[in-house]
């Protein structure tokens with residue numbers, strides 16, 4: 001009898017609904033493990049700790065300092081290569097199912113450290129799989145909320161849960177016609193290096209001798 | 225003594241006047257250890273020899289009238305292509321008793337990058353020296369533990385040397401690392 005039922009539509013219906021209920025419950029009680037290493041972490045604390053923004057509305061306010069009690073890893077802040085191993089270890093220690101939100105330019109791509117940095121990781125997805133990317137430098141708390149809501153929707157749709165290998169690739173915005181990614185990179189590099197050649201010491205010295213000078217070290221003369 | 229205006233570099237003459245008795249005391253105590261001196265823009269600077277860094281610091285710390293009991297900072301400079309002696313280790317001392325500052329510079333040649341360690345005198349020197357060692361490749365004789373401080377163990381080279389390749393990328397080592405980063 002039971003076997004007959006398992007093949008019938010009634011049994012399937014029950015099974016599906018149970019999964020729905022579990023995902024619904026799971027999506028509304030995310031327990032984040034906060035991994036804040038620099039400036040983005042301040043914004044994350046703002047979102048999760050400060051009453052003004054009230055993360056409790058979305059059921060994710062119980063931030064945990066232990067990976068064993070958490071199912072959502074919020075990576076906020078620059079990850080240096082030395083930190084990559086502890087981060088991976090923490091991820092491994094979290095019980096399944098586990099999700100990862102990467103907030104900020106640093107964890108998405110390396111951010112300000114994308115060129116010529118000997119120490120920082122260019123994107124945390126080199127080390128752990130990421131479910132939701134929240135762009136910004138840093139993203140506002142609302143941005144993090146949007147990321148959490150997106151993750152909740154993903155959980156309810158069971159994306160990434162039943163097929164953990166099939167994570168969606170990050171979407172990049174379309175480039176304007178006739179412009180290649182290499183051109184943009186080359187231009188940014190040029191701008192960046194022009195900045196690097198500015199001689200701040202000279203400018204500072206000029207300001208000390210002539211506080212009113214144009215284009216001098218900013219603010220120094222006016223403040224006095 | 226003229227009062228230094230906030231936000232501007234202090235008057236050079238005033239500084240010279242302020243540090244005059246300190247310099248005399250140092251010259252009488254250290255003698256030949258001082259290779260040269262200079263009135264810097266904020267404090268007195270002494271150039272010393274790298275191998276006598278710890279003996280000079282011991283005198284600076286323990287002599288009456290000096291009592292430089294606080295090692296504020298210790299770092300290094302790479303003068304690649306600008307000076308004959310490539311590296312320079314910089315010490316900043318402060319005396320809490322006399323409210324006085326002093327900077328010591330120890331030029332270190334590239335052929336033998338070694339300085340005597342201040343670890344036994346100032347515990348603060350422990351991590352400063354480890355950092356200088358991994359960033360500039362300057363060894364500290366007498367330091368108890370020269371492991372890397374900020375980078376991971378497999379890291380090659382000295383990133384703050386001016387000839388460290390700006391575009392150099394090193395493989396990421398450890399569990400789960402997918403590619404070079």
Ligand code: SF4
Nearest residue numbers: 039040104105106138
């Ligand atoms: S993305 Fe910007 S704000 Fe966030 S950690 Fe990096 S530098 Fe700081």
